[in-house]
Amino acid sequence: MKRTLENLLLGAVNALKLAGELPDDTDPAIAVERTRDSQHGDFATNLAMTLAKAARTAPRPLAEKLVACLGQHSAVDRVEIAGPGFINFYLSAESRFEVVQAIHAAGHQYGLSRHGNGRRVQVEFVSANPTGPLHVGHGRGAAYGAAVANLLQATGFEVQREYYVNDAGRQMDILATSVWLRYLEECGAPLVFPANGYRGDYVRAIAAELHQREGERFFKSPVTVWQDLPPDEPQGGDREQHIDALIERARTLLGDADYRIVFDAGLTRILADIRTDLSEFGVDYQNWYSERSLAEGGAVQRAIETLDKAGYLYTRDGALWFASSRLGDEKDRVVVRDNGQTTYFASDIAYHLDKLERGFDALINVWGADHHGYIPRVKAALTALGADPERLQVLLVQFAVLWRGSEKVQMSTRSGEFVTLRQLRNEIGRDAARFFYVLRKSDQHLDFDLELAASNSNENPVYYIQYAHARICSVFRQLDEKGWARDIPQGMQALSRLLDPRESALLTRLARYPEVVETSALNYEPHHLAHYLRELAHEFHTCYNAVSFLVDDAELRNARLNLIAAVRQVLANGLSLLDVSAPEAM
């Protein structure tokens, strides 16, 4: 409809150019918008105001000339000029009712578009280190990333959802060592657990399983393990040095092969847990990409060589540096440390090179907002690799701040004191969690009060929307009980009887849905969809309280049933994009 009106206006502008009322070279950016207030019609444009200067006339007379040159269109009932020079379009009653028919015809496909034209987009999200269960912070990234991916898919993009598994690096070594130490305890060895180790119960569980499966073959006496190690923090030493030394000790005592078994015992079990957790949260991936496979397949080396050939690498202080500051970064970054190890950043360069080579038209990374300083160096890397950095879009998600009433919940993965995503799901349910997470703009802090969500979950807006859906289902059950058959064609014929302002409001809202899906998708802002659904539900509840659907007048009844069936369809479609269920009864 917007497009239709814009074309009409374009015709009027061209007519005025021919008439010499407008300079030939005016290039109008025609913007037709939905009105906020129904008193201003259905659509409005500020065209006369933006062209006033070029036409050297006041906006209102220009608007009158534009309107005079406007072609006829069956969907447009009348056109008015208002305020400082707005041109307001009032749609005909017939065109207003078309949406009910359109929704009925499209069903669950209503709201989908081909805007993306099949372009391939990769959305990488969550990608939490597999060093422990997902916590509520990851939950937000999961809900947001999944919603963005769903929206893009609904807008005609070919979407691949990917999880980057950080199964290499120091954090994983700390996990492996933690597992091994707990394993030693399982074998009966008394020991002091390092301050920097992972203390969660899940580490003990993994160790116990390892002990049960493999027996005591990884046992080494505590004396040899701790011999000549630098002291831990509680003993006045440095926790980082202590844990690094412990890792080294584990490697030497166990040997590469056995160390790998212990390492993988932790990795496999935690990764499997994350996978199940996300799946139960309604989040499924097309691809799980291993960081370790990058290094082992030589991709990191290859990426470094590519940068080198492009002339962006140099040596300083024994390390190999990437001259990212030449490409907009604050400073240069190390890719190979003086001890010969490649950095996490080097892996990331290789990873992004690999993504580019896999041929995606656009790459989307969902990151925690605390990583925002990392964006310039990755973009610099893309440029150095010969790619357009604009192909990568980094979407930031602020961490959720958890509260229990007025008490802020402290979280730390290592101490094991954190609220897991699983606990959250158990407390408030998947639907409420998914919806709550995307209700706010993603780069804003989210205050998540567990007490409120758990004790008084009725207040959660998701139930409000689901209730609207269930209520409509209930009306149709009542219809059956009364022994009335729904006559869809009769209802379609009688749509013109939907004249109550509350019915009109619903019709307008329904017609907006495809636009909401599209803007939500293209701006990566699922909260627009969440708000839209709440408004639609509200307008339905209002209508429900004011208008009886199951009236004796069959024509009117069927018209209203067609309307609320359309509402039900759009509620279901929208909720499904957020992976929230649409219950038939509550």
Added chain:
RNA sequence: GCGCUUGUAGCUCAGCCGGAUAGAGCAUCGGCCUUCUAAGCCGAGGGUCGCAGGUUCGAGUCCUGCCAAGCGCGCCA
């Protein structure tokens, strides 16, 4: 100190790449169930859009400065 982000109702937040009297939820107060689910509806109060300038027909929205908050400034990941 530098960089990024954010300041809108008592609280939590929307405000669609400049438009018409600034919106919602919660909270507060007052109404509505013999009729399709009251997890609902209707109404009321509540605002110097952080502050000060600027850009123009027009600014919560764009620009500059200041104030405040969060995050980031590793040969960590």
